[in-house]
Amino acid sequence: MxxxxxxxxxxxxxxxxxxxxxxxxxxxxxxxxxxxxxxxPVNSDFAGFLALSKFLTGKKDLSPILAQRYYLGLHTQFPDLPKKIATLLQEIHAFSAKSMDDYLRRGPTPAARSTATQIVSAWYLGIIGENPHKSLIAYSKALMFLPVAGALVIPSYGAGPLAWGGRPEPVMTFQGSPNEY
Structure with missing residues (x-):
């Protein structure tokens, strides 16, 4: 009570x-x-995709959450993604490649190379798919910003109203002219 x-x-x-x-x-x-x-898809698909992504990018600390997002996005854009990944993995294992560079030196097939390029491109650009079906998955967490992370701030907004317009025509002035700046 x-x-x-x-x-x-x-x-x-x-x-x-x-x-x-x-x-x-x-x-x-x-x-x-x-x-x-x-x-x-099953969680093992994500785990396999994450392991493959680590191999392809050479990065050991990739986000499992982003791996899920990239996998789901790529799977939506390319329904045959699991088959493509299986083909790519078979080729990597057949070559006994220790790194992506080692794999590329052995001459991958065009189909496997295309799959690897789609996955690496997604991680580095944060974008999946092709026009007109591109999707933004990650912006500030895209791998393209890692090399300059300590020196540059990731841009998160426009530079101002003039940044969106066309470039102004250059003005040439001669030394000594009244228009000299």
Whole structure:
């Protein structure tokens, strides 16, 4: 009886707005999770994709979350991705390649090379797919920013209103002319 009274008291402290938002959040999570479980590939696909990505990029600290996003995005763009990855892995194992450079020296087939290029391109650019179906997966976490991470700030906004327009025509002035700056 006392616990029932305590639960009623604690419910009175929660605003109706928070209670409603909490209920909506739980309801939407359950709806989305049921869709995601049915449509998503198996976790072993992600683990295999992450291991392959580490081999192809030469980076050992790739994000598993980004690996899932890249894999799902690439799988959406290219439904035969698992088959392409299997072909690429077979070729890597057949060559007994220790690194991506070693693999490339042995002359991969065009199909396997294309798959490797799509995966590496996704990690470095943060973009998957081809026009007109490109998708941005990661911006600031794209590998292209790693080499300059200590020296440059990753741009996250436009440089200003003039940056979006066309370049102005160059003005030539001669030394001694009234237009000299």
């Amino acid at each position: 006392k616990s029932l009274l305590m639960s009623q008291v604690s419910l009175n402290k929660v605003s109706r707005r928070k209670l409603l938002l909490g209920g909506l959040a739980i309801g939407s999570l359950s709806a989305f999770s049921s869709l995601g479980v049915a449509a998503s």
